[in-house]
Amino acid sequence: MGERTVEFEVLRYNPEKDAAPHFQRYSVKCREEWVVLDALNHIKESVDPTLSYRWSCHMAVCGSCGMMVNGEPKLACKSFLRDYPGLIRVEPLRHFPVERDLVTVIDDFVAKLARVKPFLIPQPGAAQAGTGEYAQTPAQLKRYKQFTLCINCMLCYAACPEYGLIPEYIGPAVIALGHRWNEDSRDGGRAQRQEELAATNGVWDCSFVGACSEVCPEHVDPAAAIQQVKIKSTIDWYTEHLMPWLNK
Amino acid sequence: MAEQVGRRPHVRPITSEWIFRHPRYLRYMVREFSCLFIGAWTLMLVCALGRLSEGPEAWGRFLEGLKSPWVVAFHVLALAFAAYHSFTWFQLTPKALPVQVGEKFLPDDVIAGAHFGAWAVLSLAILFFAGAF
Amino acid sequence: METTRADVAIIGAGGAGLRAAIALAQADPKLKIALVSKVYPMRSHTCAAEGGAAGVIKADDSLEHHFDDTVGGGDWLSDQDAVDYFIGEAPKELIQLERWGCPWSREANGSVAVRPFGGMKKQRTWFAADKSGFHILHTLFQTSLQFPSIERFDEFYATELLREDGRVAGFTAIEMRSGQMRRFDARAVIICGGGAGRIFPFTTNGAIKTGDGMALAYRAGVPLKDMEFVQYHPTGLPSTGTLLTEACRGEGGVLVNRHGRRFLQDYGMGPETPLGRPVLKTMELGPRDRVSQAFWQEQQKGNMIPTQWGDAMLLDMRHLGEAKINERLPLVRDMSISYMGVDPVTDPVPVRPVVHYMMGGIHTDLKAATPLPGLFAAGECACVSINGANRLGSNSLTELLVFGRRAALSAMEYLQSGARAASESALATGADAARGRLRELLQRTGGKETVAGLRREMMHTMEANAGIYRTHEGLAEACVKLADLRRRYRAIELHDKTNVYNTDLLQALELGSMLDCAEAVAQCALARKESRGAHQRLDFAARDDRNFLRHSLAVFDPGASPRIEYLDVVITKSQPGVRDYSGGHE
Incomplete structure (x- = not known):
């Protein structure tokens, strides 16, 4: 496999030096099989040590290296140069404040994640019975498994125009993770999570653009989770208001 | 370490440019835009009911008005948008209504296909009762 | 300087750090816990572990089997009292994780499924497809969110431990986003900083695995134990070093050389087992050290396949079929296709041994306590030692749970023993000095050395001289070179002298x-x-129990090379013997 020279335009922003972000051009010799992250590492090591970005695992599981590559939210470790014949423009993930260069401020996501109680809330009574393992069939596992695969990379937030327009929106990944626990046969915490999930800034801020699922590198399909929560919340509302005899 | 904190996170403004950033956003906007036509057509239906209640003469004038090329064009557009909206909507149904059978989920095509099928059957039924056949 | 006061501060928020934090929060909700990490918890490298976690649960298994496998796998360098504690706690911890909602793969009847792993006589590896570490990490992280007493400090890099009167008193850390230094006062500190695989150029380890936790303790006078034992995982992708889990072989994948021969049978791990029906503890299910060494021997004989990234063997999983690969090894398939362009369903995947894990680390006893009062350590950065000279696959995920919790309990006991808080003056003096040193590094001008340059030289030295097989000449050269690099490190100059990130x-x-x-x-x-x-x-090919059935301890010396001391291995019931991976044929 050969090498070729690739042109990069990388968004730079150092709050101590720059009034506003600007693009910097790098022209680097890259190996054909490299991903964008390899090229950034090469730039940092050999061209410009002041470039800042996050990365770690290089196998699409730690979720650190989310960034905009030619306008699309991508994991830099899974964006192959062979898929980008021309200039490659690298920017920090959209919709998040830029701390420095490609590093964004993700406090908002982290705080929202905690709000949906993404942990097992035992079913009243049943769970305390023993200290052994819960039984869960492969079918019950399959029901929620997909939603456990979220690596918190936040590409879905960068793709979601609703999140861009309504910063209070709790967002695709957080809803998918809340839904993951709701769908787990061992869990009994759905009512508590509904306070956040079914709220105005929960699923109802979503207008089903579907971009979250298109950009998800782990095929989690947050859009599916959101619509499923919408349907269940709607049924909740009808049973509560129109069929009150069904409540207990 | 400098004594002063140099943090100054930069917040990028959101402009309407995002609609054109990727075809998916444009498709989404067209889908949302289609509601305007469907809404307008529904308003027209309300007007039709009003005319109907005013008597045969008003109703006749209304039917006559429908023959204007502008109104025919509007109907064609509204029908196209309604079809597009329904089509995109049914394509999304597998996400909203997954059906698990044992360890597997029914394929997306089956769920979307069932919706398209039901759509066709209902449409034919309406046409049948409207005396189209 | 901004100061945070906690009862217990934990450095590192991967599997071990999170497990410790939860144990502390559950034991006493009034405790103030500071969880400090250089990355957000879900970025920690625990997420990259694939195969699973070992714990005895099935009826045909026993604690004795797990004990024997671990001690023999570790070539009798494991402390047997620690192994005893470990195997006993292992199932409890894995069940606890289940009760926190970890999505373990299941049997048809709803019980937890286990899979075979290298060097294990029975199937006892709990797994969540091939993202076990990922699910463990996220289960722990999300579970930790329910405890208000755990205060997180994400993206804070700990620089120095603070001490007074021979006890730990806290540490200093830089907040990455502001560049400001913060002082953490804590009577007890638990280090869960992970391994140091990044000292080698070709590793499965993520960029963050730079031995920071080890170095923190080491510089504070705590010895590093058994550091010479570096695990090569036999099956990494030659292009990137990306790990293909041992579960590939556990599920039935086989290793072949360029002639199509399953060569492990020629290195004491035979006779050959039927294709697609793996036999435990032999052939492809031999231990990692033996399999990696067999690769090296075959390479010497010219039996490997040359690739543009160096010689490789082939990992053949085709006979498993697409359905099983998708169900049990989806990540492996995805990685092979993405990074090598090879689909394991249709073609064998080229792989080669890759640096994976440090058996050595911060010297702790079986209570996760270091010799420095108030300082505890757990996870890959620690060396208890249960792993001895070679860790068995799937023991490390369990280890971080068992000893993460153990470190928390020990820290509690230490606090209850009436450990005093350090004086303000000692803390302030120590923290100011630490900040002074950092400022000097940041603002230094006229330095001739660069970070990237020294790092490259270090990695090259390690790969050339401290790999699978070593010699006196190579290691002596490496020692000279590394001492020189440490000296040159003091002349490093940064290109970036700003504060923010x-x-x-x-x-x-x-x-x-x-x-x-x-x-x-x-x-x-x-x-x-x-x-x-x-x-x-290569120059001392045999095991020497008379002289070296002992742990090595490296004691830090700021101006010179470390002093090497030795400590006897704890042997309770298993005398050193022959490691038998013949599948019962010897």
Whole structure:
């Protein structure tokens, strides 16, 4: 496999030096099989040590290296140069404040994640019975498994125009993770999570653009989770208001 | 370490440019835009009911008005948008209504296909009762 | 300087750190817990573990089997009292994780499924497809969110431990986003900083695995133990070093050389087993050290396949079929296609041994306590030692749970024993000095050395001289080189002298940690004149129990190479014997 020279335009922003972000051009010799992250590492090591970005695992599981590559939210470790014949423009993930260069401020996501109680809330009574393992069939596992695969990379937030327009929106990944626990046969915490999930800034801020699922590198399909929560919340509302005899 | 904190996170403004950033956003906007036509057509239906209640003469004038090329064009557009909206909507149904059978989920095509099928059957039924056949 | 006061501060928020934090929060909700990590918890490298976690649960298994496998797998360098504690706690911890909602793969009847793993006599590896570490990490992280007493400090890089009167008193850390230094006062500190695989150029380890936790303790006078034992995982992708889990072989994948021969049978791991029906503890299910060494031997004979990234063997999984690969090894398939362009369903995947894990680390006892009062350590950064000279696959995920919790309990006991808080003056003096040193590094001008340059030289030295097989000459050369690199490190100059998210500074600090760890590896390896487990000397090919049935301890010296001391291995019931991976044929 050969090498070729690739042109990069990388968004730079150092709050101590720059009034506003600007693009910097790098022209680097890259190996054909490299991903964008390899090229950034090469730039940092050999061209410009002041470039800042996050990365770690290089196998699409730690979720650190989310960034905009030619306008699309991508994991830099899974964006192959062979898929980008021309200039490659690298920017920090959209919709998040830029701390420095490609590093964004993700406090908002982290705080929202905690709000949906993404942990097992035992079913009243049943769970305390023993200290052994819960039984869960492969079918019950399959029901929620997909939603456990979220690596918190936040590409879905960068793709979601609703999140861009309504910063209070709790967002695709957080809803998918809340839904993951709701769908787990061992869990009994759905009512508590509904306070956040079914709220105005929960699923109802979503207008089903579907971009979250298109950009998800782990095929989690947050859009599916959101619509499923919408349907269940709607049924909740009808049973509560129109069929009150069904409540207990 | 400098004594002063140099943090100054930069917040990028959101402009309407995002609609054109990727075809998916444009498709989404067209889908949302289609509601305007469907809404307008529904308003027209309300007007039709009003005319109907005013008597045969008003109703006749209304039917006559429908023959204007502008109104025919509007109907064609509204029908196209309604079809597009329904089509995109049914394509999304597998996400909203997954059906698990044992360890597997029914394929997306089956769920979307069932919706398209039901759509066709209902449409034919309406046409049948409207005396189209 | 901004100061945070906690009862217990934990450095590192991967599997071990999170497990420790939860244990503390559950034991006493009034405790103030500071969980400090250089990355957000879900970025920690625990997420990259694939295969699973070992714990005895099935009826045909027993604690004795797990004990024997672990001790024999570790070539009798494991402390047997620690192994006893470990195997006993293992199932409890894995069930606890289940009760926190970890999505373990299941049997048809709803019980937890287990899979075979290398060097294990029975199937006892709990798994969640091939993302076990990922699910463990996220289950722990999300579970930790329910405890208000755990205060997180994400993206804070700890720089120095603070001490008074021979006890730990806290530490200093830089907040990455502001570049400001913060003082953490804590009577007890638990280090869960992970391994140091990044001292090698070809590793499965993520960028963050730079031995920071090890170096923190080491510089504070705590010895690093058994650092010469570096595990090569046999099956990494040659292009990137990406790990293909041992579960590939557990599920039935086989290793072949360029002639299509399953060559492990020629290296004491035979006879050959039927294709697609793996037999435990033999052939492809031999231990990692033996399999990696067999690769090296075959390479010497010219039996490997040359690729543009070096010689490789083939991992053949085609006979498993697409359905099983998709169900049990989806990540493996995805990685092979993405990074090598090879689909394991239709073609064998080229793989080669890759640096994966440090058996050595911060010297702790079986209570996770270090010799420095108030300082505890758990996870890959610690060396209890249960792993001895070679860790068995799937023991490390369990280890971080068992000893993460153990470290928390020990820290509680330490607090209850009436450990005093340090004086303000000692803390302030220590923290100011630490800040002074950092400022000097940041603002230094006229330095001739660069972070990238020294790092490259270090990695090259380690790969050339401290790999699968080692010699006196190579190791001696490495020791000289690393001492020189440590000296030159003091003349490093940063390109970036600003405060906000300065990764040039971060990498310089990480390099400092790595150089200290690398030197400990090379010095311990030079001094161990025998071959045991993952430490193989061409000039001392046999195991030497008379002289080296002992742990190496590297003691830090700021101005010189470390002093090497030895500590007897704890042997309770298993006397050193022959490691038998013949599948019962010997």
